[in-house]
Amino acid sequence: MSERDLIMIPGPTNVDPNVLRSLARPTLAHTSAAFATIFNETLADLGRIFKTNGLVLPLAGTGTLGAEVAFANVVEPGDRVLVISGGYFGDRLAEIAVNLGANVDKLEVPWGSAPLIDEVERKLRGANYKVMAAVHVDTSTGVANPAKELGALARANDVLFLLDTVCSMGGMDVRVDEWGINVCFTGSQKALALPPGMTIVSFDSKAQKVREQRRTSPASYYGDLRRWLPILADPTKYFATPPVNMMYALHEACRMALAEGLEERFSRHARLASAFRAGLRAIGLRLLCDDAVASNTLTVAYYPAGVRDSEFRRSMQEGFGVVVAGELGPLKDKAFRVGHMGNVNRNDLLATLGAIEGSLSKEGYKFQFGAGIAAANNNLTK
Numbered sequence: 001m002s003e004r005d006l007i008m009i010p011g012p013t014n015v016d017p018n019v020l021r022s023l024a025r026p027t028l029a030h031t032s033a034a035f036a037t038i039f040n041e042t043l044a045d046l047g048r049i050f051k052t053n054g055l056v057l058p059l060a061g062t063g064t065l066g067a068e069v070a071f072a073n074v075v076e077p078g079d080r081v082l083v084i085s086g087g088y089f090g091d092r093l094a095e096i097a098v099n100l101g102a103n104v105d106k107l108e109v110p111w112g113s114a115p116l117i118d119e120v121e122r123k124l125r126g127a128n129y130k131v132m133a134a135v136h137v138d139t140s141t142g143v144a145n146p147a148k149e150l151g152a153l154a155r156a157n158d159v160l161f162l163l164d165t166v167c168s169m170g171g172m173d174v175r176v177d178e179w180g181i182n183v184c185f186t187g188s189q190k191a192l193a194l195p196p197g198m199t200i201v202s203f204d205s206k207a208q209k210v211r212e213q214r215r216t217s218p219a220s221y222y223g224d225l226r227r228w229l230p231i232l233a234d235p236t237k238y239f240a241t242p243p244v245n246m247m248y249a250l251h252e253a254c255r256m257a258l259a260e261g262l263e264e265r266f267s268r269h270a271r272l273a274s275a276f277r278a279g280l281r282a283i284g285l286r287l288l289c290d291d292a293v294a295s296n297t298l299t300v301a302y303y304p305a306g307v308r309d310s311e312f313r314r315s316m317q318e319g320f321g322v323v324v325a326g327e328l329g330p331l332k333d334k335a336f337r338v339g340h341m342g343n344v345n346r347n348d349l350l351a352t353l354g355a356i357e358g359s360l361s362k363e364g365y366k367f368q369f370g371a372g373i374a375a376a377n378n379n380l381t382k
Contacts, residue, residue: 005317008352009325010139010167010298010339011190015249016256019194022248030244036235038251039242043232045254046200049169049192049262050184052176054204057228058250060243063166063187066199067096069223070162070183071133073203073211077101079130082123082159084115084145087138088328093164097133100219105129111141111331112300114293117149124157131160136174137167137295139190140328141288142337144172144295151180160207166190169200170257171269171297171341182207191269191297192257193342194249269296272340272349275379279353282375283360283367288335297341300327302334307363309333315362320355346380 007014028035046056059065075081081102083094086109097104107123109115115134124132132154136147147163154161162183165174169184171191176184181204188198203211203225211218211225218224222240230237257265273296277287280301288300303309309326313336316322325337340349353372361369 006322006348006351008338008340008344008348009323010337010341011187012196013190013193013339013342014344014348015193015195016253016343018256019249019252022252023195023245025245025248027244030241031236031238033236035244035247038247039235042247042251042254045251045258048258049254050176050200050202051174051178052184052202052204054176054202055208055225055229055232056200056202057225057232058198058200058242058247059223060197060246061199062189062196063164063185063199064092064096065223066166066185066187066201067093067164068100069199069201069220070185071097071100071102071131072218072220072223073225074160074162074183074207075100075102075131076214076216078103080105080127081131081133082107082127082129084120084132084134084150085109086113086115086141086143086145087111087135088140089138089164089166090135093133093135097131102131111329112143112288114143114145115150117146117153120150121153121157124153124159129157129159131162133162133164135164135167137165137172137297139167139298139337140331142295142298142300143289143293144168147174147181148179154182155180160210167297167341168295171266172295173262173266176202177204188246188250188253190339191341192250192253194246194253197243197246198250266296269341271380272344272346273297273299275376276338276340276349276353278379279349279372279376280356282371283357288331298337298339300331300335300337303336304360304365307360307365309336312336312359312363315359316355319362320351320358322352322355324352324356350376
């Protein structure tokens, strides 16, 4: 891979040089006062980004571990769990809950669509669920599910709400406390714009109480919230070694996000997403999601007839130095995914559209060359 490749997949995303430099700092002792200061500052900043007064637990691992830790603390064998799934990662949530012994019902939504609130409510009232779980933005589809409305439903039905925000936290507004999200988790490598390697899980007071009142120990030793409570209170204590240098990176990335301003950061993502979709439509591409349910962090576009996934993406990288992602599950080879989150800017977006146009043309697709870039530019100047 060239050092100049532009990574436009839905994670890992491009990492700012300041964050990369922070990784190269000398490793501190993980129980030292100096590291405790960094740890505590990072916890406070994460609380602002998550918009929560609850506990926020950063761990070494990816979003998949975050999902397991989230479920493991509040679900016991036999508990009934409702998982709302409209994509690959919704299905994975259900698999993780089953693996931990939960009795799981899955409300399946067509890929590219968001769940109907009335349908979710009927499902909730049809059984005695302990937890309702959903993915805010499924990385396989780019659908932004109605997290605020789902949280209100969970609260009204006295059900814990567990939300995967791996593909939204840091790029879209997520109000953990206000929306009644009892357990929330994300990963480092998407809109937070760090390298892969960390997951962050938040627990509100209700979720903490559920953990304390368990009849059985959590199925995860490392991810047991109770074992981490002394460290969250005093990071100079020891339970398990934190990823010291990745904590430096998380500290710097949080600082940068808050310096930009969360509302401005969300607005930037929204502007770029709108412009990118306008550019794709201008060259005749069909998108998976309607704008009403489309996220601001990634877009899925179908290939025109005759365009081959492997050849298109090879041309993107080898010919233009831009990396995009193939699809998963039933959409494999039928569509491609572009992540536009984290540190992405206007130039990145236009370069990606130029590479898409060039690669589609090479594959024999006929369209008005340059129309995508022009449409995106026009959208950005409105």
